[in-house]
Each structure stands twice: as structure tokens, then as C-alpha cells.
Amino acid sequence: MTTETRLPILDETRAQFLSHHVSILVASCNAACMPSVVRAYGCRVAPDRRAITVFLSVAQSTAVLRDLGAGGAIAVVFSRPTTHETLQLKGARASIAPLADGDRELTLAYGCSFGEEVASVGFGEPFQRAIMSGTGEEAVAVTFTPAAAFEQTPGPSAGQPLAVKS
Amino acid sequence: MIPTLSELRHCFEGAVPSVIATCAPDGTPNVAYLSQVHFVDAEHVALTFQFFNTTRKNILVNPRAVVQVVDPVSAAHYRLQLEYLRTETEGPLFESMKAKLAGIASHTGMSKVFRLQGSDVYRVLDIECVFGESSARDAPRQPLLHGLRACLAELVGCTDLATLFDSALQGLERHCGIRHAMLLVHDAARARLYTVASRGYPQSGVGSEIGIGEGIIGVAARERSPIRIGYAAQEYLYSRVVREGFEKSTAGDALETSIPFPGLADSGSQLAVPVSCGDRLHGVLYVESPQERRFTYEEEDALVVLAGQLSLSIELLAHTAEHHEETAVAAAPPCAVRGAAVAIKHFAADHSVFVDNDYLIKGVAGAIFWKLVRDHADAGRSEFSNRELRLDPTLKLPDITDNLEARLILLQRRLADRCTCIAIEKTGRGRFRLNVGRPLTLTDVPGR
Known part of the structure; x- marks a missing residue:
């Protein structure tokens, strides 16, 4: 058994940030470097913060799931509309699995939190419901190990790799 | 789908x-x-x-x-x-x-x-x-195309430029719900735009100027392209543009900033559309709203069509005015001149005119005004024609493409804003009357 000695790329605060009130977009690409993108409906962070799982609607993610399934790399951006705080994580590959116990509840809780966020930037209830309509669809769990993280909040440090706090 | x-x-x-x-x-x-x-x-x-x-x-x-x-x-x-x-x-x-x-x-x-x-x-x-389904087709929106049609219909009957400008702005309010609007005319010789008509502001702002390339209006004019901003952009706001223009200007240009812009102090949405015909820029149609994101691509389309029609109408009216000037009608009896004399001072260097020490106008419109009051004082004249202004060598009017009519509107409206005893009244196509209600004292300060 090997022991991971490096610190996880995310600290506890950032791990918390990924799980609620943020817009989540997932990208991959195929062997010909054609990109694909889709919205995710929630995120689960492993207790050791070394594995990130995002939930995708199967119907909406044909291209992304095909690219990830073929071994394509993954990029996920998390952004909070009220603060513009934005973080992008990248991984060399991702695994696709059915939802685990508790994932559906995580998705629904995420949908509520993002709905609140959208409401606080001025969108009404029909829009909140519609933008999170994917939470009720057939979904899969996409898990990856973030190998790099980038600060993407608009500002002078946008695009900078995240400094790992010891 | x-x-x-x-x-x-x-x-x-x-x-x-x-x-x-x-x-x-x-x-x-x-x-x-x-x-x-x-x-x-x-x-x-x-x-x-x-x-x-x-x-x-x-x-x-x-x-x-x-x-x-x-x-x-x-x-x-x-x-x-x-x-x-x-x-x-x-x-x-x-x-x-x-x-x-x-x-x-x-x-x-x-x-x-x-x-x-x-x-x-x-x-x-x-x-x-x-x-999801697009909301574009069935969202309840103000029927802009219908509003535009109504606006254009009202322009058709306009027989002079002043009515054309006012009808366009009135139509925008009445049929398109756009309540704050102004029209600026291009002064090509000076690379500036001057306001000739406005609607929805406490002050008309007629005569206020902006340089080509300055602010949203100046940039739209320079690029011959509509410019639309959905939020208050500090660097494009009038107050800022005018202040910076003032800081850059020499003392001689300070008059340009002496007529305040009518624009909203805290504009939330702005849209400036050039009024042009081929290479010729006639001016800029500008609308704004205190509400953010008030104007969409739909309003931009509508205003581009309206500006296109305005520009054709301007060309047509200029052509008609030059070639079909009406013959003089019988002069009306001069209005009664009474009361204390009004001091009119003209500076030949820039044709700036002051009435009782208050700034009125300058440039070509100032030169025209000075000719009118001189002819009134020297020869008792009140009736004038556009043609004689055009032919008067002392005025040194720019060539035929310059819009003399627009300068007369500017002068007429500045007088209405600033001077109760002198007015210009249109008496027919290409003809107008100078109404003077008090005696005039004229002083000419020669230029260098």
C-alpha cells in the first residue's frame, strides 16, 4: 500500500467552496482536441480532498461523457455569481460511475443552494427551477484527482496556479 | 428546434x-x-x-x-x-x-x-x-417593430428639419417607450457634434457639443457604428467626457463647455447610433435610460432603421430647401419694439455672441446671428431667406453639404432658451423672420 505524502491541492475552505452556491461547468476534449462542455449538478469532495466528484445529467453530457470515457482529460470551473470568486481544477483523466448512496440527496441540496444564489442576483423562481431542472434527470458521477488548480476570479491574479497551503 | x-x-x-x-x-x-x-x-x-x-x-x-x-x-x-x-x-x-x-x-x-x-x-x-426552450419567440415584449413603423410614418409628413428632428424623438417616446433621447448634428469642419434636439431632460441642452471620438456618442460617430452599453460606464458618461474635454481645452475653447449637456447624470443604459448616408455623417441619434440593460439588440436594430430613414429625410429636405425656396410673402408688420436696449456683443475672432453679457452662440450660427441683427439695425429688415445666407460672402459658410438649416434650428432654439426679446420664426420653406421686441445696441469686437 502506498501512502500519499503530498498535501492535497485544496484546503478545507476551498473544498467547502466547491460544494454549494457555485455554478459548475465541466469540459473535456476528444483525440482530435475538439473541446466539449456541460453544466454539472453538484459536487462531492472526498474526505482527504484528493478526489473530486461532479454529477452530470446523462442526457445533457453526450459529448463530455464520450470524451472522458475515451480517456480525455478534465477541466472543471466553479464560480459563485454573487462574488465572482472562481476556481478551475484540472485532472489527467476521470472515471464515470453510477451515483453512490447519498449522491442524489447531494444533488438536490446543491440545486437548492444554487437556486438561492441565482435568486440573489435577481432571477425569479421559474428561472431558478429551469436552470436546475437537470438535477432530476438520470445522472452519473464523474470522479477525478485534481492535478492543478487555478485562481480564476477576475483580477490581477486570474489564471495563476493555486498556491498549496501547508 | x-x-x-x-x-x-x-x-x-x-x-x-x-x-x-x-x-x-x-x-x-x-x-x-x-x-x-x-x-x-x-x-x-x-x-x-x-x-x-x-x-x-x-x-x-x-x-x-x-x-x-x-x-x-x-x-x-x-x-x-x-x-x-x-x-x-x-x-x-x-x-x-x-x-x-x-x-x-x-x-x-x-x-x-x-x-x-x-x-x-x-x-x-x-x-x-x-x-430547454428559447424564450425569444413568445416572451411578452413591447412590439418594437410596430412602434418603429409608427415612428417612420410620422417622419413622412415632415417638411422641415426642425419638425423632422422633433417628430423622431417624440415618436421614440410615444411608440417605443424611449423617453430620454437627443439628436446631434455633425459639424465636419470642426470635427464636433452639436445638440439640435432633445427630449426627456429638464434642460434642452441645445448647442452643447461633443468631439468626434469622445464618449459613446463621439465614438459612434467616428466609427460609423452603433454603440450600446448596458451598465453605467464611467469613462463613457457625459459628465466625465465633458469634464475631461474641459480640462484639455484651451481658454478659447472654454465656450464649448458653457452649454451643459442634457444627458442623465446616472445613465444605466446608453445607445448611440450614427445618422449617415454613404460616407456622409449627418449626426448621431442617442437614447438612454436610468434602467440598466434597457436596450437590447432589438432596440439597436430599430434605431439603426430609424437613423437610416432620418438620414434620407435630411438629404431630401436639404435638396428641396436649396431648389424650391418659396417666394417671399408679404412682410408682416414689425412687432413693437419697446423697453430698455439689449446689448449684443460679437467677437469676430470666433463669431461668439453675447446678449447682455450672457453667452448665446458661436461659430457659423454666431456669424449668421450677427448678420441678421446688423441687417435689422441698419436696414430695418426682418424677413430673410436661406439662399441669401448661403450667398453672403461675409458669412463664409461651408460648402453646400453643410447643413445650414440645422444651424438655423440651433440658433432658433438657443434664442428660445436664452433670450426672451429676440426670436426666429419660420415663415415658409427656406424663409424666416427675425422678431425683435426690444431696441438693440450692437458692438463688434474685431478679430485678429
Whole structure:
């Protein structure tokens, strides 16, 4: 058994940030470097913060799931509309699995939190419901190990790799 | 049903941020938020290039990208497959996006951070509906096309420029719900625009000026392109433009800022559309609203059509005025002249005119006014024609393309705003009367 000695790329605060009130977009690409993108409906962070799982609607993610399934790399951006705080994580590959116990509840809780966020930037209830309509669809769990993280909040440090706090 | 790119324009207004995914040559994807997606035409969009970030690096070596946009009403998601073509760093597209970005930057407190380096133009290869239905077709909107039709119908009957200008602004309010508007006419010799008509402001602001290239109006004029901003953009606001213009101006130009602009102090949305015919710029039609994101691509379309009709009408009226001047009607009895004398002082250097020490007008309109009051004092004349002004060598009017009629409107309205005892009254096509209610004392200060 090997022991991971490096610190996880995310600290506890950032791990918390990924799980609620943020817009989540997932990208991959195929062997010909054609990109694909889709919205995710929630995120689960492993207790050791070394594995990130995002939930995708199967119907909406044909291209992304095909690219990830073929071994394509993954990029996920998390952004909070009220603060513009934005973080992008990248991984060399991702695994696709059915939802685990508790994932559906995580998705629904995420949908509520993002709905609140959208409401606080001025969108009404029909829009909140519609933008999170994917939470009720057939979904899969996409898990990856973030190998790099980038600060993407608009500002002078946008695009900078995240400094790992010891 | 898959919508066309034109049908998705309402998703580009920035209410819900769009995202772009690109890919490095080694197969590493990147996903980032976009400040704006700009509709170029039915097959192209443009994205802002602000920083040399990963998206930028990727598209320069691998031109394929996918952008996801969201309908701000129905939350429908669409993916656009794109191919990067080129970057524009000047011209109408660049200036239009730069102004829009300034509004977004100001709105998000990023004025010092966001700066447009280029407009990246992409061909749209494919559009995919991810989920949801577009709200564009069935959302209850003000019927703008109907409003525009009504506006245009009212322009048809206008037989002079002043009525044309006023009808256009009145039509915008009555039929399109646009309550704050102004028309500025181009003074080509001085590379400036001067206000001849306004609606929805406490002060008319007629005679106020702005330089070509200054603020949203000046940029629209310079680029011959509509410019639309959905948020208050500090660097495009009048107050700022005028203040900076004042700081830059020499003492001799200080008069240009002495007539305050009528514009809203805290404009939330602005749209400036050039009024031009071929290469000839007649002026700029400008509308604004205290409400943010008040004007969409739909209003922009409507105002471009209205400006096109205005420009044709201006050409037609100028032609008619020159060739079909009405013969003189019998002179009306002069109005009673009584009361204390009014001191009119004319400075020949710039034809600036002061009435009882208050600034009235300068430039060509000032020279015309000085000729009128001189003829009135010397020969007792009250009836005048555009033709004689055109032929008068002392006025040194610019060539026939200069809009003399617009200068007379300016003069007429400045008098109405500033001077109760002198007025210009139109008496027929190409003819007018000078009504003087008090004795005049004329002083001419020769120029160098």
C-alpha cells in the first residue's frame, strides 16, 4: 500500500467552496482536441480532498461523457455569481460511475443552494427551477484527482496556479 | 428546434455569463467564463481578448472552441461550436465591444482590470440545444417593430428639419417607450457634434457639443457604428467626457463647455447610433435610460432603421430647401419694439455672441446671428431667406453639404432658451423672420 505524502491541492475552505452556491461547468476534449462542455449538478469532495466528484445529467453530457470515457482529460470551473470568486481544477483523466448512496440527496441540496444564489442576483423562481431542472434527470458521477488548480476570479491574479497551503 | 444565431442574441446580453471550453495541443481542456459574446452577423460571433490567458493561448494553436450560452428568461442552454478566425484591434466591432466591456467592468467593479486588447472573431460551425426552450419567440415584449413603423410614418409628413428632428424623438417616446433621447448634428469642419434636439431632460441642452471620438456618442460617430452599453460606464458618461474635454481645452475653447449637456447624470443604459448616408455623417441619434440593460439588440436594430430613414429625410429636405425656396410673402408688420436696449456683443475672432453679457452662440450660427441683427439695425429688415445666407460672402459658410438649416434650428432654439426679446420664426420653406421686441445696441469686437 502506498501512502500519499503530498498535501492535497485544496484546503478545507476551498473544498467547502466547491460544494454549494457555485455554478459548475465541466469540459473535456476528444483525440482530435475538439473541446466539449456541460453544466454539472453538484459536487462531492472526498474526505482527504484528493478526489473530486461532479454529477452530470446523462442526457445533457453526450459529448463530455464520450470524451472522458475515451480517456480525455478534465477541466472543471466553479464560480459563485454573487462574488465572482472562481476556481478551475484540472485532472489527467476521470472515471464515470453510477451515483453512490447519498449522491442524489447531494444533488438536490446543491440545486437548492444554487437556486438561492441565482435568486440573489435577481432571477425569479421559474428561472431558478429551469436552470436546475437537470438535477432530476438520470445522472452519473464523474470522479477525478485534481492535478492543478487555478485562481480564476477576475483580477490581477486570474489564471495563476493555486498556491498549496501547508 | 435548433434556433439560428440571430434568434439567440438575447442570450448574449450578459445576464447569465457564458463559458468557453478550449483545448491545448497536448489534450488539456480549459474552461473559463466570458465577459461578453458579441453577435457579429448570422454566422459569426466575437469574444473579448483582455488577457493573454489559457483560452487565448489555446485558440491561437487550436482554433476550435465551444461556448455555452444561457437564455436569461427560460434558462435554456445552447452550445455553439466555434472556429477562431482573426483578432480585430480597431474599427467599429472593436469600439463597440470596448464600450460594452467598459459598462460591464464598471458594473462589476473591474474598471481597472478589464481592458479590451482585441475582438476575437469566430465562425459559428454548429448550434446545439442542450435543454430547454428559447424564450425569444413568445416572451411578452413591447412590439418594437410596430412602434418603429409608427415612428417612420410620422417622419413622412415632415417638411422641415426642425419638425423632422422633433417628430423622431417624440415618436421614440410615444411608440417605443424611449423617453430620454437627443439628436446631434455633425459639424465636419470642426470635427464636433452639436445638440439640435432633445427630449426627456429638464434642460434642452441645445448647442452643447461633443468631439468626434469622445464618449459613446463621439465614438459612434467616428466609427460609423452603433454603440450600446448596458451598465453605467464611467469613462463613457457625459459628465466625465465633458469634464475631461474641459480640462484639455484651451481658454478659447472654454465656450464649448458653457452649454451643459442634457444627458442623465446616472445613465444605466446608453445607445448611440450614427445618422449617415454613404460616407456622409449627418449626426448621431442617442437614447438612454436610468434602467440598466434597457436596450437590447432589438432596440439597436430599430434605431439603426430609424437613423437610416432620418438620414434620407435630411438629404431630401436639404435638396428641396436649396431648389424650391418659396417666394417671399408679404412682410408682416414689425412687432413693437419697446423697453430698455439689449446689448449684443460679437467677437469676430470666433463669431461668439453675447446678449447682455450672457453667452448665446458661436461659430457659423454666431456669424449668421450677427448678420441678421446688423441687417435689422441698419436696414430695418426682418424677413430673410436661406439662399441669401448661403450667398453672403461675409458669412463664409461651408460648402453646400453643410447643413445650414440645422444651424438655423440651433440658433432658433438657443434664442428660445436664452433670450426672451429676440426670436426666429419660420415663415415658409427656406424663409424666416427675425422678431425683435426690444431696441438693440450692437458692438463688434474685431478679430485678429
